[in-house]
Amino acid sequence: MSGGVRVTVPASAANLGPGFDALGLALALYDVVDVAVTGEGVKGTITGEGADLVVDESHLVVRALLATAKRLDLDLPGVQLTCANAIPHARGLGSSAAAIVAGVAAGYALAGREPDAGALQLAAEFEGHADNVAASLHGGLALAWAEPGPAYHAVRLEPHASLRPVLLVPAERSATKLTRGLLPATVPHADAAFAAGRCALAVHALTTSPGLLLTATEDRLHQDYREQAWPNTMRVVRELRGNGVAATVSGAGPAVFAATVDGRLPAGVDTTGFAVRPLAVDRGGVRTEQIGTNSR
Structure with missing residues (x-):
């Protein structure tokens, strides 16, 4: 097993009332995912939220990671995941978006690249909208929108210091x-x-x-x-x-x-x-x- 990357990804609250599929706010609650490149296959362990899930090619982090590797022409013969999850699942706190962003960010890091507009596009394609993934990617307040294609976009805004x-x-x-x-x-x-x-x-x-x-x-x-x-x-x-x-x-x-x-x-x-x-x-x-x- 070679070295790898550790990804720390925040939760998010989306919509925030009227901003349906448009507004997302990153929250200081984190999943931490270690990804190591191995000889072959997919293995992993999960503690915390989702500890009952099996880590294989159907796992959302793995799916996002493999899709990113393909997009970046990165060869991943096998991976070992170690996930420590704190974001509650299925509560509206962006757990699926965080998993997707973890996989995308890990792929970029293993390829030696910083996440770019393509990272947002890939993550939003998985999620179906960009508000949560943009918040988890960039932090702060995300203002997201989509164009025909669909092509996903977002800008990061700085939340007020007193929030x-x-x-x-x-x-x-x-x-x-x-x-x-x-x-x-x-x-x-x-x-x-x-x-x-x-x-x-x-x-x-x-x-x-x-x-x-x-x-x-x-x-x-x-x-x-x-x-x-x-x-x-x-x-x-x-x-x-x-x-x-x-x-x-x-x-x-x-x-x-x-x-x-x-x-x-x-x-x-x-x-x-x-x-x-x-x-x-x-x-x-x-x-x-x-x-x-x-x-x-």
């Missing part, structure tokens, strides 16, 4: 495919106009004027339509918002994202069934470093 997210993570899991199926094919023009204005305001609030976050994170595009999938999540969102906290569903749910400036929630809010986790904003994105064969 202190609080995540409320339930034990129950959700599935993006299921919750997307609850969305209507069309929405009223008034709701679309409302979303456009609020999404623009959300970018301003998250980067410049946190005092506007409660108004800026109002949503009419997706959260109410998907309430049947996670009614307790929407109860907490509404209770927090009624107490002046800019709360939204995190990604596809069922976790709740609360944008605060002090990392605290109001006393008396019923968070039964949720683990309350204050988290810093990750501002650096995915990190890679060279490791030897005995690093862990």
